[in-house]
Structures are given as C-alpha cells and as structure tokens.
Amino acid sequence: MNIQEKLIDLELALLKMWAATGIKEIYKYKNRIKIYKREGLSRFELFYDLSHSMFTDVEDTANGDDLYAEECKVSVEVLIKRREISGTPPAPTIKLGDKELLTAQEEIARINSKYYADRQRFHDRGRQLAHFQSSLDWLKQRFEEEWNFELGIGEVVEEIIYRFEGRGESDAG
Structure with a gap:
C-alpha cells in the first residue's frame, strides 16, 4: 500500500x-x-x-x-x-497551463465579486429601509398618542405619513 x-x-x-x-x-x-x-x-x-x-x-x-x-x-x-x-479523490481541476480555464476562472472571480458587491448593496438598502420603517412607525405612534389633538400639527403629520406610505395626498391636505 x-x-x-x-x-x-x-x-x-x-x-x-x-x-x-x-x-x-x-x-x-x-x-x-x-x-x-x-x-x-x-x-x-x-x-x-x-x-x-x-x-x-x-x-x-x-x-x-x-x-x-x-x-x-x-x-x-x-x-x-x-x-x-x-478509492481516490478526484485530482484538483486547476491546470495552470490551460489558458481557457484561467480565463474562465477570472470571469467567475469577476462575477463573484459583482455578486458580493450587489449582496452588500442589497444588505445596506435593507438596513436603510428598516431605518425608514422604524422612523415611520415612531411618527405614527406620536401621531396617534400626542399630535392628533393639537391644532395644525395633526394634519401635517397625517400628510407626512400618507406621503411616506406612497398613498399620495391625504384628505387633510
């Protein structure tokens, strides 16, 4: 052996x-x-x-x-x-003399790099969206608890909430 x-x-x-x-x-x-x-x-x-x-x-x-x-x-x-x-593991697939294989590996590395950059951008945008959502939730809570009964402020806050939610203009405006 x-x-x-x-x-x-x-x-x-x-x-x-x-x-x-x-x-x-x-x-x-x-x-x-x-x-x-x-x-x-x-x-x-x-x-x-x-x-x-x-x-x-x-x-x-x-x-x-x-x-x-x-x-x-x-x-x-x-x-x-x-x-x-x-009975034996497959041999490593990289042949350093094979120009086409090296070109393909470079392309895979380029695609991989773009994939991780996109994944990071998506993650960053998700974090940003979560921040906006928490701000909107805070605004809604304040509107329901405190600002709804103050003259003028309730309508302004309601307009802001409607615009953030993408509904256009509210009935208050």
Missing part, C-alpha cells in the same frame, strides 16, 4: 468518524478542515493537514480573496461516497 492509498484510507476513516458524530458539512481553510455551520456561528477545527496533500477535492478558501466557506463547503456524505466508489 503506497502513501497515497494510506492517506485516502485515513481521509475515509476521518470522514466516517465525523459523519457518525453528526457533522454534515466541512470546508478547508489554510489546510485546516473545519466544521461548516451557517454564517455567524463559530466553526471548529477538525483536522490540520501538515502534509498539504489530504482532502485535495475540498477547495481551500485561503486560495482566493473571494472564496468563502459558504461556497466551498462540501457534504461529508458526498466525500465518503467519492472515496468509497473510486
């Missing part, structure tokens, strides 16, 4: 042990295999590959500026099936 076969057997044993303990997904960061949990939760390190030759079919998130655990996570069950069927 050569070294590569021993590493594959070790990978399979580790994967089966992790699956038995309930670990569903893993990802790789700087040759460390970690448990994937949804964004924001702590992630525990399972294994540190000092040989840099194990789990070659799990993309290392440290290999790119725009690689995230969410995108590089891999199902433990899928990895087990790959190793049981083939």
Whole structure:
C-alpha cells in the first residue's frame, strides 16, 4: 500500500468518524478542515493537514480573496461516497497551463465579486429601509398618542405619513 492509498484510507476513516458524530458539512481553510455551520456561528477545527496533500477535492478558501466557506463547503456524505466508489479523490481541476480555464476562472472571480458587491448593496438598502420603517412607525405612534389633538400639527403629520406610505395626498391636505 503506497502513501497515497494510506492517506485516502485515513481521509475515509476521518470522514466516517465525523459523519457518525453528526457533522454534515466541512470546508478547508489554510489546510485546516473545519466544521461548516451557517454564517455567524463559530466553526471548529477538525483536522490540520501538515502534509498539504489530504482532502485535495475540498477547495481551500485561503486560495482566493473571494472564496468563502459558504461556497466551498462540501457534504461529508458526498466525500465518503467519492472515496468509497473510486478509492481516490478526484485530482484538483486547476491546470495552470490551460489558458481557457484561467480565463474562465477570472470571469467567475469577476462575477463573484459583482455578486458580493450587489449582496452588500442589497444588505445596506435593507438596513436603510428598516431605518425608514422604524422612523415611520415612531411618527405614527406620536401621531396617534400626542399630535392628533393639537391644532395644525395633526394634519401635517397625517400628510407626512400618507406621503411616506406612497398613498399620495391625504384628505387633510
């Protein structure tokens, strides 16, 4: 049994042990295999590959500026099936001499970058919308509690609320 076969057997044993303990997904960061949990939760390190030759079919998130655990996570069950069927993990798909592959990877990186920029803009707009909604809610509460009975103020506040809600002009104006 050569070294590569021993590493594959070790990978399979580790994967089966992790699956038995309930670990569903893993990802790789700087040759460390970690448990994937949804964004924001702590992630525990399972294994540190000092040989840099194990789990070659799990993309290392440290290999790119725009690689995230969410995108590089891999199902433990899928990895087990790959190793049981083939006996070896698939070779890394990157061929540095292949010009078309590099062009495609650059395009994917560009698209990925735009996606995350759009996602951040959407998140920022959502936060801004939530701020406006809380301001409108505060305005409605003040209108109902205090300003409704004061001469002149009630009509102005009612007009502001109607315009913020996109209803046009109120009957008060």
